Amino acid sequence: MTDCIFCKIIAGEIPGDIIYQDDDVLAFRDLNPQAPTHALVIPKKHISTINDIQSDDAELVGKMFLAAQKIAKDDGIAEPGYRTVMNCNSGAGQTVFHIHLHVLGGRAMSWPPG
Numbered sequence: 001m002t003d004c005i006f007c008k009i010i011a012g013e014i015p016g017d018i019i020y021q022d023d024d025v026l027a028f029r030d031l032n033p034q035a036p037t038h039a040l041v042i043p044k045k046h047i048s049t050i051n052d053i054q055s056d057d058a059e060l061v062g063k064m065f066l067a068a069q070k071i072a073k074d075d076g077i078a079e080p081g082y083r084t085v086m087n088c089n090s091g092a093g094q095t096v097f098h099i100h101l102h103v104l105g106g107r108a109m110s111w112p113p114g
């Protein structure tokens with residue numbers, strides 16, 4: 001996807017504060033952090049929204065959570081805990097249309113989210 005900002009980060013065309021990557025996923029710090037830890041975990045394959053995930057992608061999506069778990073451990077927020085969020089479409093606040101798992105922690109989290 002040539003016009004996708006996250007594909008450009010994957011390609012190294014724009015900088016990202018990369019904290020984890022493997023063959024399938026990439027994670028980097030959010031440009032506008034909403035918590036002391038705010039990372040984004042993305043698949044290296046372009047998928048626009050949750051609605052576009054196919055059954056073949058099930059393992060890939062699972063790997064996104066394994067990356068989130070590792071980031072939380074590395075940042076020391078696995079205990080007391082952290083939040084993962086994936087917004088789907090603009091009605092839920094999605095602004096970048098390449099799926100991404102927000103990993104937020106290091107402060108108290110309220111519920112329900114706004």
Ligand code: 5GP
Nearest residue numbers: 005016028029030031032087093094095096
């Ligand atoms: P969404 O609103 O789609 O769930 O989340 C998009 C997130 O991407 C936002 O938290 C926003 O701050 C972050 N973001 C947008 N553009 C960039 C960028 O170029 N680099 C980084 N690191 N984060 C970005």
Ligand code: ZN
Nearest residue numbers: 004007046098
């Ligand atoms: Zn993309």
